[in-house]
Amino acid sequence: MSDDLFVIRRAALFANLLPEDLRLLLKNARIIRFKAHEQIFAAGAQAAALYFLVSGSVRLFSLSSQGDEKVIEVIMPDATFAEGVVFLGGRYPVHAAAVTDSEVVELATHHFSSILANNHDMAMRMLAGLSTRVHQLIQDVASLTLETAGQRVAGYLLSQCSPTCGNEAIHMVIPKNVVASRIGVKAETFSRVLATLRGRELIRVTGNDIHVLDRDALMRWRDGVERT
Amino acid sequence: MSDDLFVIRRAALFANLLPEDLRLLLKNARIIRFKAHEQIFAAGAQAAALYFLVSGSVRLFSLSSQGDEKVIEVIMPDATFAEGVVFLGGRYPVHAAAVTDSEVVELATHHFSSILANNHDMAMRMLAGLSTRVHQLIQDVASLTLETAGQRVAGYLLSQCSPTCGNEAIHMVIPKNVVASRIGVKAETFSRVLATLRGRELIRVTGNDIHVLDRDALMRWRDGVERT
DNA sequence: GACCCCCCTTGACCTGAGTCAAGGAGGGGG
């Protein structure tokens, strides 16, 4: 209802939607809070809703006949889950339960599908959002397997300052350790890379602000063979 | 036209489609062969088609005003490209050119869109396919950052034999070095892991067949702390 | 049958990055 539900735009599925799309979708949406270990839905139940995780973490798992549990996936904030089965219309193939205290946005299947059925362009925007995300993720995988930690850090800095290309500072809103883990690097390593970049006067660090002093040199360093 | 165009099912976008969906889509599709370095489309041109890469490799890049080229993405076989812009309807934001000799399936935008417009369920199946792929890729990223090479190899073996759960052999159709790179490991390391698994009698290797002897033990080894 | 070629295996070595541990530095609360 209120605009704070617009957080769902952070999910690739909704990233390309227009404000009116979102308003329509969110008309019957509600935020639900789950305590740690509380069940969200059960495998085998008719898929009545899809979910967007606002905060906390959620476990998708199945139970073997012996009763032991196999974790299929752990959902982290800003991701949707159970959307696949909603598109196909069926039953949940897995159980879902909150790992830690969690907030989710619930979007009822029937409402969701009927909107999409009448709104072809919106479906297209969803397809576009998802395919962008797929390409992004493929890039991430590539960068994890064939770039060094230093290259990834440099790449991240470049990606952050590329719009404001000039001499603007990157203001690190999120704590450095979160950024580090986002690019697949330990906080210590991240710190060390910044230190060497500082030493080479490619960047200047002041508190939470990072100035890229020489964009081109930084790019060269990232792609570069020379790593003295 | 002929059923060999059904290879496009390997792309997440088409993975969930029904045979009749595919036949419909492929009605006006054609295979195009590009020589290395040949251009496929130019940035700024109206997006007239989306592509599925059958073999070879394709470079997506943009040109700076100085004329130097920035590679945005390298497309590998079984992936689609330019689908995002087709969904939104617009102009190609980047140039595309074959890196090596390549075969692509071309699907015309107007044909594609009009089919989707009249076939809501098919759009749903595409959404489902893409969201499955997104979840898969997120898994891959997680596994690359927080599992060891050994765990990934074990995980791969388990994923390959899980349907035929029993004592069936996994027949490695694709060369081992390709499998290795698929799971983010060098061929040598892959080989070494197989060797230790063989030593522990968790698997038996005969030529290109790999028997998983003890599924549970292998799972334990994968998750396990003990790594003697 | 002999040769070759490609793919796989194994060994020895090296290095990138993670781990562990010990300080700073800022900043909010008492």
Next chain:
DNA sequence: CCCCCTCCTTGACTCAGGTCAAGGGGGGTC
């Protein structure tokens, strides 16, 4: 004003896994 807590930095060490290099098969060709 001091204390503490959280986040960041730096150093020393370790180790997984990549690199380089040297064999071993197996299967196709002539």
